[in-house]
Amino acid sequence: MPDTDLDFQDAALAAEGDSGAFERLYRRHVTRIYGLARRMAGPDDADELTQDAFVRAWQKIAQFRGEAAFGSWLYRVAISVILGHRRRLAIHRERTAPEEWNREGQPSHERSSEIGMDFETAIERLPARARHVFVLHDVEGYKHHEIGRMLKITAGTSKSQLHRARMLLRATLA
Amino acid sequence: MxxxxxxxxxxxxxxxxxxxxxxxxxxxxxxxxxxxxxxxxxxxxxxxxxxxxSLVDAPPARDLWPGIAYRIRETEEGERRGKSFTFSVPQLAAAAVTLVALSSGIAWQIASGFSARQAEPAVSVAQAPAQTGLLLASRIASHDYESAIAQLERVLDVGRERLDTATVRKVEEKLALIDRAIDEARQALSADPSNAYLNQYLAGTMRRKLDLLRRTAALTEL
CATH class of the missing domain: 1.10.10 (Arc Repressor Mutant, subunit A)
Known part of the structure; x- marks a missing residue:
């Protein structure tokens, strides 16, 4: 049976409270969700955000109607969790340590343009907004209007952030 | 340029x-x-x-499922606890009377077993012979409780490396909250030892601690 059919079957069971079925969904999708969390939020928070995403999915699984693939639905849930975490973190930093937040929020050419740096590491070091747009567009294949909705920015801003990210990353390929 | x-x-x-x-x-x-x-x-x-x-996704370095399973169970139990309070007013009144009568003495005794600042009970054992059996049982329960907590904490110390950091952090946060609640309840009880609500609250909080430690210790064995 293809994975998508297995997903539908297990999602239906999980919606009835079957945690064994939900564990099977976890096993099939954890690598992709973890990859997303790691690239969007960095390795330090990736474990916890992956867990948060699956716990949220469990809580909302009754809302999964099967119109799209389970993986796509789960992905949307995970993105929402990751971006929510990011917003909470930004608010917290603004309240507690504005200097630190500003430092991270600014482009850091020196750091992200180190020649020969591992590409994944270079992505992690991009400024947050540019990183989110880059991961969602170039790694995950979302369109600018979709990214705009997720990040609450215009499609134009999404395009300019993507270009900024690509320009910063090209030095790592030298 | x-x-x-x-x-x-x-x-x-x-x-x-x-x-x-x-x-x-x-x-x-x-x-x-x-x-x-x-x-x-x-x-x-x-x-x-x-x-x-062409980036390839790498799996997490450790299995994150035990932490997810733990939190799912927490959520489910939280929901069940929430649902269990959907009693009618007469049911609540009857339950409250029964609970106050049965658990206040036991809870006070459990609490006093832990506290070096033990205050005298408002009603002594001699004044309440009908409760003597319950009080004796509660003293034993108090000793058992302390032993169980100490044993579970040892199990957790040994097995915590098998849990992911997110789970350990959440458990520690919860334990800190529960311990704080227990301390506050004990302090309040030292001023008002016969307060039925405080007695029940303390007993319930201690049960939560025991329950949390048991379930976390079980996770280390997965």
């Missing part, structure tokens, strides 16, 4: 993604023919996009 190079370089990503109007694309291609810098940049941007598309 000329201004026109700057302007066109900023459009290279759009060009690469096929997002330029026909006329603009033609102009950019014309510029590219004469601008080596923009041509090089375009090649590099193509490489970045290709690299992004």
């Amino acid at each position: 000329s201004d026109s190079t700057d302007t066109w370089r900023d459009r290279l990503s759009d060009y690469l993604d096929g997002a330029l109007e026909d006329s603009e694309r033609s102009e950019l291609e014309e510029h590219l023919e004469g601008c080596e810098e923009c041509r090089e940049t375009l090649v590099e941007l193509r490489q970045v996009v290709a690299r992004a598309g």
Whole structure:
């Protein structure tokens, strides 16, 4: 049976409270969700955000109607969790340590343009907004209007952030 | 670098993604023919996009499922606890009377077993012979409780490396909250030892601690 059919079957069971079925969904999708969390939020928070995403999915699984693939639905849930975490973190930093937040929020050419740096590491070091747009567009294949909705920015801003990210990353390929 | 190079370089990503109007694309291609810098940049941007598309996802370094399973169970139990309070008013009144009568003495005794600042009970054992059996049982329960907590804490110390950091952090946060609640309840009880609500609250909080430790210790054995 293809994975998508297995997903539908297990999602239906999980919606009835079957945690064994939900564990099977976890096993099939954890690598992709973890990859997303790691690239969007960095390795330090990736474990916890992956867990948060699956716990949220469990809580909302009754809302999964099967119109799209389970993986796509789960992905949307995970993105929402990751971006929510990011917003909470930004608010917290603004309240507690504005200097630190500003430092991270600014482009850091020196750091992200180190020649020969591992590409994944270079992505992690991009400024947050540019990183989110880059991961969602170039790694995950979302369109600018979709990214705009997720990040609450215009499609134009999404395009300019993507270009900024690509320009910063090209030095790592030298 | 000329201004026109700057302007066109900023459009290279759009060009690469096929997002330029026909006329603009033609102009950019014309510029590219004469601008080596923009041509090089375009090649590099193509490489970045290709690299992004070929990234391979790596699984997490450890199994995150036990932590998820734990939190799912917590959620479920929380919901069940929430549902269990949907009694009618007469049911609640009857339950409250029974609970106060049965658990206040036991809870006070459990609490006093832990506290060096033990206050005298408002009603002594001699004054309440009917409760003697319960009080004796509660003293034993108090000793058992302390032993159980100590044993579970030892199990957790040994097995905590098998849990992921997120789970350990959440458990520690919860334990800290519960311990604080227990301390506050004990302090309040030292001033008002016969307060039925405080007695029940303390007993319930101690049960929560025991329950949390038991379930976390079970996770280390998964």
